[in-house]
Amino acid sequence: MASLIALEPGRRPLKFLENRHLLTLLLVGALVWSLAVVDWRGPLVHSGGGAAASDFLQALFPPELSTDFLRLCLVASWQTVSYAVAAITVAVAIGFPLGVIASGTAYTQGNLRVPAIVRLCLAGMRSIHELVWAVLFVSAVGLSPLAAILAIALPYGGILGRIYADLINDVPDPPLQALRASGASPMRVLLYGRLPMALPELVSYTFYRFECAIRAAAIMSFVGIRGLGYEIQLSLNDLLFSQVWTLMLFMVALVMVVDMWSSRLRRSLVS
Amino acid sequence: MNTAAANPAHLVAATGISKSYSQVQALAPLDLTIHAGELVALAGPSGSGKTTLLYILGGVVQPDEGEIVIDGRPLRRMRPGKDLAALVGLVHQNYDLVPQLPVIQNVLAGMLGQWGLLRSAISLLWPRDRQRAEKVLAELGLADKVLERTSHLSGGEQQRVAIARLMVQSPRIVLADEPVSSLDPVLSEEILRLLTGIADSPGRTLVASLHSPNLIRRYFTRVIGLREGVLQFDMPSSGLTDDVLAQLYELNHRGELDRPGTGEAAAEVS
Ligand SMILES: Nc1ncnc2c1ncn2[C@@H]1O[C@H](COP(=O)(O)OP(=O)(O)O)[C@@H](O)[C@H]1O
Numbered sequence: 001m002a003s004l005i006a007l008e009p010g011r012r013p014l015k016f017l018e019n020r021h022l023l024t025l026l027l028v029g030a031l032v033w034s035l036a037v038v039d040w041r042g043p044l045v046h047s048g049g050g051a052a053a054s055d056f057l058q059a060l061f062p063p064e065l066s067t068d069f070l071r072l073c074l075v076a077s078w079q080t081v082s083y084a085v086a087a088i089t090v091a092v093a094i095g096f097p098l099g100v101i102a103s104g105t106a107y108t109q110g111n112l113r114v115p116a117i118v119r120l121c122l123a124g125m126r127s128i129h130e131l132v133w134a135v136l137f138v139s140a141v142g143l144s145p146l147a148a149i150l151a152i153a154l155p156y157g158g159i160l161g162r163i164y165a166d167l168i169n170d171v172p173d174p175p176l177q178a179l180r181a182s183g184a185s186p187m188r189v190l191l192y193g194r195l196p197m198a199l200p201e202l203v204s205y206t207f208y209r210f211e212c213a214i215r216a217a218a219i220m221s222f223v224g225i226r227g228l229g230y231e232i233q234l235s236l237n238d239l240l241f242s243q244v245w246t247l248m249l250f251m252v253a254l255v256m257v258v259d260m261w262s263s264r265l266r267r268s269l270v271s
Numbered sequence: 272m273n274t275a276a277a278n279p280a281h282l283v284a285a286t287g288i289s290k291s292y293s294q295v296q297a298l299a300p301l302d303l304t305i306h307a308g309e310l311v312a313l314a315g316p317s318g319s320g321k322t323t324l325l326y327i328l329g330g331v332v333q334p335d336e337g338e339i340v341i342d343g344r345p346l347r348r349m350r351p352g353k354d355l356a357a358l359v360g361l362v363h364q365n366y367d368l369v370p371q372l373p374v375i376q377n378v379l380a381g382m383l384g385q386w387g388l389l390r391s392a393i394s395l396l397w398p399r400d401r402q403r404a405e406k407v408l409a410e411l412g413l414a415d416k417v418l419e420r421t422s423h424l425s426g427g428e429q430q431r432v433a434i435a436r437l438m439v440q441s442p443r444i445v446l447a448d449e450p451v452s453s454l455d456p457v458l459s460e461e462i463l464r465l466l467t468g469i470a471d472s473p474g475r476t477l478v479a480s481l482h483s484p485n486l487i488r489r490y491f492t493r494v495i496g497l498r499e500g501v502l503q504f505d506m507p508s509s510g511l512t513d514d515v516l517a518q519l520y521e522l523n524h525r526g527e528l529d530r531p532g533t534g535e536a537a538a539e540v541s
């Protein structure tokens with residue numbers, strides 16, 4: 001993939017960033033540094049931590065399974081999923097058009113500046129974590145579902161846009177050449193070649209992001225939205241660990257269902 | 272040679288076209304004129320520049336040098352898309368269809384040069400000009416595959432889908448890169464009948480690369496031999512003997528090849 005800073009194909013400022021060894025060196029350096037700053041002499045875990053952990057583990061046998069509580073879990077799951085659906089929908093609505101523009105394939109090559117600028121915007125959106133966005137939105141619109149949805153949708157839109165752009169670019173070239181030879185403009189090549197060929201990957205990555213959005217929606221409880229995260233918080237406050245376990249199992253089940261659904265869908269798109 | 276290029280009787284007039292890829296000279300400077308009605312076969316071993324020549328004639332690859340005039344207009348100055356698609360169409364060696372689309376969409380892609388953007392987009396969901404595509408597919412024996420996913424088709428079927436696209440596009444110059452190299456003898460003849468059929472109406476021509484002397488003699492009027500990017504011969508296909516073709520494909524030749532009718536092309540290279 002063309003790097004973000006490569007505004008023009010011929011001129012590549014910051015070319016040294018493409019050096020793979022440099023990246024390795026940086027990552028190894030960061031790891032060594034993080035190990036060095038840990039205070040190895042003191043106890044690594046809180047002294048009471050052992051007891052608390054065993055309490056917590058014991059609560060798994062069995063988790064809370066009363067009908068009332070299960071009903072509450074179902075409602076909470078439904079809430080979390082609806083927030084995640086809303087967030088991923090907005091993220092796709094942002095990410096897809098921006099991703100198409102960022103891919104630079106929609107118009108005849110020439111002006112590479114617009115895709116580069118869109119790429120920068122996408123990078124900006126995803127460089128800020130959803131929790132930070134949440135803080136910003138809460139201070140703007142107050143504790144509300146809207147704040148939570150936008151807080152997820154913005155960084156996810158940035159991620160989706162970036163991945164969509166790459167996927168749209170990385171399809172095999174010969175079928176595109178053939179379409180061009182039949183008189184198709186770049187936009188039509190996009191519609192009849194790039195998008196159909198990239199579709200299975202586009203869908204499966206979006207579903208993967210949907211799983212992540214479920215996770216993210218669950219922790220948005222702290223900006224005041226209901227759902228699994230909110231219930232986990234309440235149960236934790238009351239030290240009702242067996243309830244916490246049930247809620248976490250629901251969380252895992254949700255993600256597994258989405259995963260199964262997406263691999264089914266993907267298989268039907270590929271074959 | 273330049274006077275030849277300006278002659279409107281020539282459907283295709285190429286002067287001094289050449290192409291190199293880094294170290295390899297894919298095509299040595301070559302002059303070529305083709306009249307409407309001619310059926311031209313390109314022969315030559317693998318790597319001899321057949322695909323390169325077809326791509327240059329099709330406007331898909333830009334030549335390093337030289338000029339191509341099609342129907343009196345320089346190819347260089349033609350807008351890609353609509354104008355070019357009405358004049359020149361190309362069937363690729365590997366069909367190069369979009370595997371994920373249903374067959375009918377790959378056929379209708381031949382209309383993309385003529386359709387507006389909105390129409391193209393809508394047609395992806397509700398195919399336009401459906402009868403036309405279905406008629407062509409029926410002619411090619413694919414009536415039952417209209418809505419099949421293209422990747423489910425066999426090589427020979429995909430080949431015919433690519434030809435169906437070309438028939439829908441209906442260009443005046445049909446270029447076909449090894450259209451029969453992966454087909455059995457019966458299907459080969461079928462495909463060649465179809466391709467020569469497209470070029471049959473007045474003002475049209477077919478240029479195709481293939482290797483079989485029998486098929487060349489039967490379906491083409493003229494044969495051009497290429498080797499390592501250099502023109503070896505250019506003659507009426509009736510004069511093509513198996514010997515001449517065998518020599519063209521012979522390994523380790525160099526100099527000892529007896530080339531009928533190559534005088535000018537050989538002189539240009541040296
Ligand atoms: N895109 C390309 N990049 C580099 N070399 C190429 C490319 N296309 C063709 N060539 C080279 O040019 C020569 C002619 O190739 P080609 O026109 O495909 O021959 P043919 O179709 O007769 O087999 C070969 O040596 C091939 O390796």
Ligand SMILES: [Mg+2]
Pocket residue numbers: 318321322323364448
């Ligand atoms: Mg070839």
